[in-house]
Amino acid sequence: VALRRRQHSACCRELSVRGPRVRLGALSAATSAAWLAAYAVFALSENSMVLSAAIFITLLGLIIYLHFVKIDQESLLVIGSLGIQVTSSYASGKESTTFIEMGQVKDVVINEAIHMQKVIYYLCILLQDPEDPQGVSEVVPLFQSSKPRLDCLIEVYKSCQEILEQRKTAPQSS
């Protein structure tokens, strides 16, 4: 899990966390297991459709895994006074983006959660409730697949807070 920071300008920062890559060993182990099972079934049933079905299913499963499941990199682009953009890029190159406007962002915090026997930390964005200025309408968790550790999260938190503070000090209207 590697963190990369880029400062594009005084009010714009990009923070990206790269998760573990797809390993060749695991991939070949899974494929060989599937094909051995298919060969065993073929040996029992003498039907060659089983083999072609196994190849088809393996390919389809691989494509679905790479395109919909495996997230390679997650990045956070903070642009002061515009908003925060959260991008996840999948192993097949697909990118899924959400942009949250600055007016909706209340704060960026590190939350603790108790999961089984340990305490995990995660970074999240608190969204403002339009009716109640003190309330929080939604919590958007970040970096859910790469799950960086606390030291990584603290750096990301500090970078975000520097930019978020600017909107408090700047005058609201011109």
Added chain:
Amino acid sequence: MVLKVFFPSCCSSADSGILIGRWISEQSSAVVLAVVHFPFIPVQVKQYLGELQRLTKVTVSVLGSWSNSKQEKEEGLSEFLEDLGTIFSHEPWIQISKEGDSKFWSCSTLQKQSKNPKEEEIILVYYDQRKVMLSHLHPPLDTADGRAEDASKLSAIFNTVARSRVLFMTDRYDEGPIKLTHWQSDGVEASIIVELLKQASVPACMLLAFLLSLVSGICRSRVLKFWPLSFLWSKLSTCEQLGHRLQHLQVISSNRKAQTQTQLMRKANIFVSLLIDVALGILLMSWLYRKNRIGHLADTLIPVADHVAEELQDLLQWLMGAPAGLKMNRALDQVLGRFFLYHIHLWISYIHLMSPFIEMILWYVGLSACLGLTVALCILSDIIALLTFHIYCFYVYGARLYCLKIYGLSSLWRLFRGKKWNVLRQRVDSCSYDLDQLFIGTLLFTILLFLLPTTALYYLVFTLLRLLVVIVQGLIHLLVDLIDSLPLYSLILRLCRSYRLAAGVKFRVLEQQDGKPLRLLMQINPLSYSAVVQTYRLPTYSCYPKDSWASLCKKLFLGELIYPWKHKGEKQD
């Protein structure tokens, strides 16, 4: 606050001039709509802007100056541009200049009444004008026109560009005092086919509306409202589906133009759905009538009905014997069994009576598949209901008998314990019975209790059969519902022109250079397919299971009749 300039990417290579657009002061952002080139007369520009403001209700004003010097920087030009700032007084006056073919432009602002002389940061956001104009931002905010803009910055920008359509209608071939550059300035695009369709749609709609009024007048006439007919219409799902489609046609052929985006999409979805439905129906019809498949279908229908009746007879014989090794009460068994056997015999004779006409009826009914695939599926479901009518009858007999028995048993059980159901207070009260009441009650209780297994078995068997038929019918109706409610036009639009349905925007950071403003590219983030289906689903008379599993089981146990696929809006029994 940071100043944001939204610059259309089509104006990047425009000649020098002044920038016109909208200034949103609460967000400190300037949306540039077009560039007005030299030479111009300031009075005429102000007049033009006033007219534009009146037409579009968008506060368009001169925002600043744009200089695109292809050679080295001319000193006189920069002073001239600053002087322009005094003529068109705008706070702040934005100056953007591009040198040669450089990607990195310099941007500065002039503030005359600036309280803080500190240089504020500028962000330059490029956007594709045509896509932003055509796109529709979801989730749609409830708009009274002014209030929507306060709610979200992005919707303000999208609204500004969308409502300035009139501005984009003047291109460089127009003979006017003002020369503009925007995305359509090279020539307004129009398609002959689209224009022809628009012209042809008006008389077509009027004709369709007239025909529909005739048809609905016939449907509403008193002749069809007599009791046996109206009962029949309410039971057949084909009539309901036809009524539903008629409603759709009325929506399409109405003369009023769609006011909002949602109404327009709904009309388009209904139209495409009807078209696909009819196309599939005609395909099905051509497949059925080729090689006389429908004749073969009719020929196999009677043997299938016979086969079903024979299977039922075998089942009843099995029940009358010792089914699954259980010992039945012989007399009741024989009575029930013979009763149901006679019923089947009647049914078979009825079917054989109809058999010479079946082929002709089926042939003509099959023709109605050209009204749509949904109608054909509904007809199939109705045919299944008609052919299994005897199963429904048996289920009702068995259920009523069982229900009577259960109620009798529960009431006599209370008598056995010395209690009574108080109808006034809706609760169980104790009651002192006479001796002969107790005697007869106990006797009846014993009789009913020992006859319970026989009745329960018949009830169980026929309920299972009925549930099977109900499940098959339910699946067909689910398919019809799916075809009815799928918003095909929206899905195809999402596939081909994904920028039209926007869930939001995404920013991409372009190459930067120190000292120059931050450059971002704003692109449209399209809606996901599931969100498209959810937002634009067509409403149907959906048949959903009215009971939860718990209440269904309770009804089955008590012997109450179940109708799991009750349609919305049908009167309750």
